Amino acid sequence: MSVKENNKNPAETTVKEKKQLAVKLIPVHIMGKRYEVPEGLTIMKAMEYAGYRFIRGCGCRGGTCGACGTVYRKPGDYKLQVALACQKTVEPDMYVAQIPFFPANRAEYKFTELTSASEEVFGLYPELFRCVACNACTKACPQGIQVMDAIAALKRGDISEAALLSFDCIQCGLCTSRCLGELAQYHMFQLARRIYGARILSRAEHLAEMVKAVEEGEYEEALEKLKGMSEEELKRAYQEREVEPVSAGEDWRPKDKRYL
Numbered sequence: 001m002s003v004k005e006n007n008k009n010p011a012e013t014t015v016k017e018k019k020q021l022a023v024k025l026i027p028v029h030i031m032g033k034r035y036e037v038p039e040g041l042t043i044m045k046a047m048e049y050a051g052y053r054f055i056r057g058c059g060c061r062g063g064t065c066g067a068c069g070t071v072y073r074k075p076g077d078y079k080l081q082v083a084l085a086c087q088k089t090v091e092p093d094m095y096v097a098q099i100p101f102f103p104a105n106r107a108e109y110k111f112t113e114l115t116s117a118s119e120e121v122f123g124l125y126p127e128l129f130r131c132v133a134c135n136a137c138t139k140a141c142p143q144g145i146q147v148m149d150a151i152a153a154l155k156r157g158d159i160s161e162a163a164l165l166s167f168d169c170i171q172c173g174l175c176t177s178r179c180l181g182e183l184a185q186y187h188m189f190q191l192a193r194r195i196y197g198a199r200i201l202s203r204a205e206h207l208a209e210m211v212k213a214v215e216e217g218e219y220e221e222a223l224e225k226l227k228g229m230s231e232e233e234l235k236r237a238y239q240e241r242e243v244e245p246v247s248a249g250e251d252w253r254p255k256d257k258r259y260l
């Protein structure tokens, strides 16, 4: 166990510093250089602790933006692993390198000219058929998506299935980084979800009704009223608003139905 060194007179040590002194440090290798970082940190925080400053490769810090793809290897293991730097915690002696951008093929297209035919995907991403079904993509996915199954759906021409299976994709590119066939699965899935949302999924009638109401000026008066409020009045209105209970069902409606 190692602790941070401190030359101060112990009598002058503050409670915060005492906590810091008790932190266990572990060795990690970041971009090929050895550092000692507190145990339990995420790779991202460990890198910042070691002095790195993120300009790219960091966004939400919560595992949803996909910006922080990272490769690492543990001592004694030949296998290269992948993870999100903001989610994976450091382990002793791990070797870490970040891949904030993965140079994968992304097809160019004018979406308005695309139909829902599976040939659209085949034409834009013919490499789809290079998939050898090794499943490395699924194992690499930090979102637990059945990546290989979604690719198989695309190969069958089932855009809907691919879109639904890949719904939780955060575009981190880690599947692509491990793909033997050099597929950019996440870009293919994005295309599938776009086609599914715009060309296959039936229109939401309530949304069309609401857009019509907005266009017809149904909310103008309420908006004008809000615009005329002071900051204090806005804060009060926000705090006093009726909030939907966590346990509310599908049929929940607010008491004030003027804007429904």
Ligand code: FES
Pocket: 057, 058, 059, 060, 061, 062, 063, 064, 065, 066, 067, 068, 084, 085, 086, 087
């Ligand atoms: S910073 Fe957004 S997923 Fe890690």
